[in-house]
Every structure is written in structure tokens, then in C-alpha cells.
Amino acid sequence: MTVQLKPLPADRFDAWREDVKQRLVVRSQESGMRVGADAIDFAETFLHELLPQGYATTTTSVFTIVDGSSELGTIWLGVSAGRVYVIDLGIAAATTAEQREGLFSALRRVADEAEVARISVALFPQDAEGHALIGDRGFSIASIQMVLEPLPVRELTPLVEVVPMTDERFQSFVEHSEAAFADDLVASGRYAREDAAAESRRQMRLELPQGLATPGQELFTASVDGAEVGYLWLGMRRRDGRPHAFVLDIEVAEDQRRLGYGRALMHAAEREARRLGADSLGLHVFGFNTGAIELYESLGYRRVEETFLLDL
The missing domain is CATH 3.40.630.30 (Gcn5-related N-acetyltransferase (GNAT))
Known part of the structure; x- marks a missing residue:
């Protein structure tokens, strides 16, 4: 039957x-x-x-x-x-x-x-x-939630320097980050083009209601020899009553890629998370971003939840 x-x-x-x-x-x-x-x-x-x-x-x-x-x-x-x-x-x-x-x-x-x-x-x-x-x-992985816990102790010389983002840099960051996230929402299949921009803007406002001054939000620019190569955004959360950092956005400038700066920025995220009192890091990655998934898993992140999507 x-x-x-x-x-x-x-x-x-x-x-x-x-x-x-x-x-x-x-x-x-x-x-x-x-x-x-x-x-x-x-x-x-x-x-x-x-x-x-x-x-x-x-x-x-x-x-x-x-x-x-x-x-x-x-x-x-x-x-x-x-x-x-x-x-x-x-x-x-x-x-x-x-x-x-x-x-x-x-x-x-x-x-x-x-x-x-x-x-x-x-x-x-x-x-x-x-x-x-x-x-x-025929299901494909639309998105993955990952966690690194506990934070590893790595004896490394920092390849990139991260410093708090300035008010001036923040304005261009918001515009770029919103547009990039909207593109990712479309590429992941989660949103149609006409809805993705509004959803990206909504999430940005939700996380940063007071802009750069929003409590619990830590934004950095990354540089090598004084030249900016990317940025990092950590949101501070609580995990079983303890501080927990979440990578809300990370990017290496397009002309600075394949030079090891992505891995170096993730190492910087670990250092900053520890400085802020956290002993764990979380992140979300879209399923199509296979290069980033491989990087995160090589750093010790593990998958804790996956969303699958099937086009009928």
C-alpha cells in the first residue's frame, strides 16, 4: 500500500x-x-x-x-x-x-x-x-552551520593585521556587504533576485541597529604592509552562558585572493574571539562555496546542521 x-x-x-x-x-x-x-x-x-x-x-x-x-x-x-x-x-x-x-x-x-x-x-x-x-x-546542500570548539592554540606569526573598522570605512562596507549577501542568497537558491536585496538589508539592520556602535558587534579591516586586503565581522553571542563569537562576514579583496589571506583572516578571527573572551567560533556558509567549506574544515570546523534543497 x-x-x-x-x-x-x-x-x-x-x-x-x-x-x-x-x-x-x-x-x-x-x-x-x-x-x-x-x-x-x-x-x-x-x-x-x-x-x-x-x-x-x-x-x-x-x-x-x-x-x-x-x-x-x-x-x-x-x-x-x-x-x-x-x-x-x-x-x-x-x-x-x-x-x-x-x-x-x-x-x-x-x-x-x-x-x-x-x-x-x-x-x-x-x-x-x-x-x-x-x-x-538530487538534493544539493544549500547552507551549512559550522562550529569550531574549543578554539585551538596556534603558534603562528600573523600574516595579516586586523584593526577596528573606522566610521568612514564602515559606510562602504555596509553597501558592499549587503550587495554581496544578496548575490549569495540568489546563488544559493534561497531567494529570488527581487527579494534578496530586501532580505539582505533587513538582516543588516537587525544585526547593526546602531551601525558601527552596536554593542556586541566587532568589525575589522585587515591589512598587509599597510594595504587593506579584506575585512572581518564578528558578532558576539552566548553559548551555554559563555561568550561565543560568530563570523557574520569575512572577505578577502578580489585582487588579493589566493595569497593565503583567507586562512590568515580566519586565524585572526580565532585570536579576536579569544581576546573577547570566547572559546568557540561559529559560522554559516552557503553550499555552493566549496572553497570556503574546505578551508573551514581544514581549520577544524565541523558541520552541526545542513540545509538541503531540491528543485522538482
Whole structure:
């Protein structure tokens, strides 16, 4: 019998919500995406924001996955921005290839009915059933969250010098960074060209409401022998109650690339993070940026969450 998706009964909603919360907490902590109480706080906030009216919320849908007389688990879906999002997949036991094929076909039917042409899935590395579901179906990695923890001690002579960004340099930085991030949003497939600029501007304003004076935001220019070769932007966060630095933007000037300055800037990020009291560094990288991914992994960063995208 074909695998079917059936709406979750109302009397099971509370138990399902608790299962999702526990799944998010455990997977976040096991992957290292969030640790300690951070994972619990995130799970509660996530569920509150996506299910503001509880079972009556209409912006997402929860289904049981049924194969004949057997229930395989649950799947939580959202439809937005031209795609179906798999928000959570809760499978009780290992599925067969035939069952996964049936579930994927059911997902495609949801996309067809919603008249969207993409499926998006965010997975932690240890989510075996999720990876099995999307495996060999043409999904590409849209984005990756990475963490370096603890910060390594490297006995290196700095190749680049980083100094706090000036007010004058900040103005051109904002213009360039917004445009570059918009281009990346388009290249990643996450946004259409007409929406990418607005989203990039929104995120810039969110992170820097007071411009260069915004507390917790550290912006630097990098130079070699007095000539600027790039810039670095660190946002200070909290990770299980401790200072944590996040690389919000980093770039080597186009005419200064392939000279080792990218690696040197990442080393500078480690030094600045430690100076600011952090013992961990996080970052986000788009899946198409394979050179940057290779660099980060060679420095010891590990993948803690990946988002996959399929064009139907």
C-alpha cells in the first residue's frame, strides 16, 4: 500500500509537541549546534514561533506517516516562499527503501498541490532517517552551520593585521556587504533576485541597529604592509552562558585572493574571539562555496546542521 500522510489528530497534539521538543533538544546538543540550556531555550522558542495557536495554527501542518496498517512516525511541513519545508521528521523505527520512496512521493504530492517547485530539509548530522530519505534524490546542500570548539592554540606569526573598522570605512562596507549577501542568497537558491536585496538589508539592520556602535558587534579591516586586503565581522553571542563569537562576514579583496589571506583572516578571527573572551567560533556558509567549506574544515570546523534543497 502507498505511504500516506494523514492529519495528526487533535488529541495527540500535546504529546507530539513534547516529542518534537525533546528531539530538537537532543539533536541540537548531540550535534553541537546548541549546548546545555541553549538547546532547551531554542526548542521552546522555535515551537512557540511556529505554532502560535497550537493545534489550530494554520501556517504549518502536522501529519502521521501511514503505511497500510502501520504508522511510521510523523512529519511537520510548512509551505512558504515557493517551497515545501520539512520542519521535523519523527520516525519511530528504521524504514525500508520502499517506505522512504513512498514518503518522498507523498512529499512531492504536497508540493504539487501547493504549486511549489522546491523541497527544503534541514538536518543534523546524526539524523539517519532524514539523510536516508533525501539520499540519491538530487538534493544539493544549500547552507551549512559550522562550529569550531574549543578554539585551538596556534603558534603562528600573523600574516595579516586586523584593526577596528573606522566610521568612514564602515559606510562602504555596509553597501558592499549587503550587495554581496544578496548575490549569495540568489546563488544559493534561497531567494529570488527581487527579494534578496530586501532580505539582505533587513538582516543588516537587525544585526547593526546602531551601525558601527552596536554593542556586541566587532568589525575589522585587515591589512598587509599597510594595504587593506579584506575585512572581518564578528558578532558576539552566548553559548551555554559563555561568550561565543560568530563570523557574520569575512572577505578577502578580489585582487588579493589566493595569497593565503583567507586562512590568515580566519586565524585572526580565532585570536579576536579569544581576546573577547570566547572559546568557540561559529559560522554559516552557503553550499555552493566549496572553497570556503574546505578551508573551514581544514581549520577544524565541523558541520552541526545542513540545509538541503531540491528543485522538482
